[in-house]
Amino acid sequence: MLIPLFKKIIEFFDSFPEIGPRQAMRLFFWLVKQDKETKNKFLENLKVLFENVNFCQNCFFxxxxxxxxxxxxxxxxxxxxxxxxxxxxxxxxxxxxxxxxxxxxxxxxxxxxxxxxxxxxxxxxxxxxxxxxxxxxxxxxxxxxxxxxxxxxxxxxxxxxxxxxxxxxxxxxxxxxxxxxxxxxxxxxxxxxxxxxx
Ligand SMILES: [Zn+2]
CATH class of the missing domain: 3.40.1360.10 (Dna Topoisomerase Vi A Subunit; Chain: A, domain 2)
Structure with missing residues (x-):
């Protein structure tokens, strides 16, 4: 049922801390179902997270x-x-x-x-x-x-x-x-x- 690309994405979610294979799968299906606006917001948030967030030089928060x-x-x-x-x-x-x-x-x-x-x-x-x-x-x-x-x-x-x-x-x-x-x-x-x- 799952094409290799889907499997790859699910495996990626599975690598998150405290996310098991079942949860990874649910996360995948949930994300796929979201409307365009939610998906864009998700991407936007991730972009900010990856590009603008780093660790405090003193404490690493x-x-x-x-x-x-x-x-x-x-x-x-x-x-x-x-x-x-x-x-x-x-x-x-x-x-x-x-x-x-x-x-x-x-x-x-x-x-x-x-x-x-x-x-x-x-x-x-x-x-x-x-x-x-x-x-x-x-x-x-x-x-x-x-x-x-x-x-x-x-x-x-x-x-x-x-x-x-x-x-x-x-x-x-x-x-x-x-x-x-x-x-x-x-x-x-x-x-x-x-x-x-x-
Ligand atoms: Zn700090």
Whole structure:
């Protein structure tokens, strides 16, 4: 039923994060059915996304400027950073309205069998920032999952290398297996306020 071109498009959607083959197929059929105006709008949005959106030079959150809204805000502290795995974690922490520093987005976790290029590159940038000496505290806000362990191990190396920097961790109350983005703002707020440093 599906000609090779359709299969290729569906496979492309299937490669999106958290989109399975069934959803990819639904997405394909849904898009095909849209009217001309919706299709044009879709293309227009994608064009803006691909041509005008890049990453904040400081924290790697998507932005159309050099710096994102948080990093360009003079009221936010430079000397304290929250280290998160993903962009959506920033949004969750911002909803909790408790963190006044800046962020550093790793872009994921160090996972076996997955491309670690981006994360390793960002960890190197983080190391350089720590060397600069302006950062006084790093709040590690990685998910409380087993998958985060290799990344935490790497951070442990950094912690030992930079004893003058305070590394703190979100307080208990975050369920084991908890992804930052799914934790309610109140729990997150408390976890940051009562953060622990080993
Ligand atoms: Zn930023």
């Amino acid at each position: 998507p932005t159309t400027e050099k710096l994102c809204l948080i990093c360009s805000n003079p009221k936010r502290k430079d000397e304290i950073i929250a280290l998160v795995a993903r962009e959506t974690d920033v949004l969750s922490l911002e909803t909790a309205k408790v963190f006044k520093g800046k962020y550093f987005i790793l872009g994921g976790l160090i996972l076996p069998f997955e491309d670690k290029g981006l994360i390793k590159e960002r960890l190197k940038i983080l190391e350089k920032r720590l060397e600069d000496g302006k950062i006084e505290e790093v709040i590690v806000a990685l998910p409380y999952t087993r998958e985060a362990e290799p990344t935490l191990k790497h951070l442990e190396i950094l912690r030992k290398k930079f004893p003058q920097v305070k590394f703190s961790f979100l307080a208990k109350g975050i369920p084991l297996g908890g992804e930052i983005e799914f934790i309610d703002p109140e729990t997150l707020k408390e976890a940051i306020e009562k953060r622990i440093s080993p």
